Amino acid sequence: MMEKHIWILGDSPLVEEYTALFVQHEFETRVRINPEGAVSRVPLGARQFVESEQITSAVLELTALSQETKRKNLVLLDDIVPFHIPILSASVTATVAEQASWLKYPSRLIGIGAFPTLLDSGTIELVQSPTTGNPARVAAEQLVAMLEMHVALVEDSVGLVMPRILCSLINEACFALAEQLAEPEDIDTAMKLGTNYPCGPFEWAERIGAKHVLAVMKALHRFYEEDRYRSAPLLQMAALRNMSLRKMNG
């Protein structure tokens, strides 16, 4: 059984969400939130990660907003963490294959569908790229089991399954809102009552944050080079201004 030591690096609010889960499961948790994150305090129950720290059992790299920061974090971890320790990296805005190309020890890298709000669900998407070694996959599955969650193993692709579907829905709702199709509350109501969605697109956007939705759409656009994935101008504006999408139609 894996020891309960974990390092978590990345963006807010993902780091806070994952830290809470690991702390709840009695992991000794070391944390570092990226400087561009909105919150810089170390979450309750965790301690600040320092580079000279002792060996850990696994590392989570949860950066999705900046490719440059993600790359820096991964290269650093690859340097300072022994090569047999698995690195689970948020792979919603970059493929595992792309991230693996930055590392000296790519076989330890496995993708994780880390995305705000989805942790409540009980399922985590894991991504095994051709470069991922079996020991990393087994360790990642063991880690997810220790968190009492289920694994859905999917192939390497930007956006994975749930974040890609969810962000595309929100992006479409943003185009519709900009065209003044209806009030945002009415769009939420219509999607919940007309299709039995658990939340309306703007309710989701509120919880996820416009920046994360935009990061996924931009990553899909970059990866596929298709107009289909261009992000709605309203979404871009909301992310830039750090504003709620619901307040953007006035």
Next chain:
Amino acid sequence: MIKSIGIVGAGTMGSGIAEVAALAGIATVLTDTSEPTLTAARERIAQSIKRAVGKKRVSASEAEEANARITLTPSLADLTACDLVVEAIIEDEQVKRDLFRQLDRMLAPHAILGSNTSSLSITALASATQRPDKVVGIHFFNPVPLMKLVEVVQGRHTSNDTALEAFELAQRLGKTAVLCKDTPGFIVNRIARPFYGEALRLLGEGVASAEQIDYIVKTEGGFKMGPFELMDLIGIDVNYAVTKSVYEQFAHEPRFRPHAIQKQMVDAGTLGRKAGRGFFDYAGAGPNPPKAQS
């Protein structure tokens, strides 16, 4: 204030609208050119109201009164006294325009023409009449007695008074009404497109199987149904037709481009539950339940 409603088309949607209108105390005339369809509608409505009594949503006397409020007739001429006529016929623009042209000549000047279309332009339908200000989309969802939503669609020339009357009527029928502009797919059929479209692309790219995608969407996203079981339920042909319609009306906007997998399934006749086979197999022991993976 709308006191009498006429409904053209006695299929599932038309009979559902007639049922909720009659239960709301409104005199209702349901018409269809097919006598067998009318007979089936009478039976469907009576059974549905009976179920509502069984579930104590309606009292026995209310049920009796509601049934008595519905007139079924094969003649359009019986609609002339109605304050509102809603069409729920085949989803074909030309057929609907012809009907509206005919109704426009027959109805009183104050009468409103409503369309239950799920994706056709209200503005285009209104242009067949001399009263475009009194033409409005009143889009119910299937099954009408159970689904709470009504999209009230304001066409380019629909007056605010007409939209408001339709909105208030939907509320009188016990529905939650949302007002929207006349753009392809309105709210639901437009914003839901990526739910199916991205799922199909994920399947086509081999990122995950249909079972896996449904499993993830339900367990990770909290949806009651995954995109593939939902397409099977709706009918893959119906879903494909809506996607195609929205795509064409949006001048081939790539976000709405239909997927080749869906077209191939339509061509193959694997249309979902109604065909016994779609993304999942429904023959024999029933559908293959999406499997958990751990």
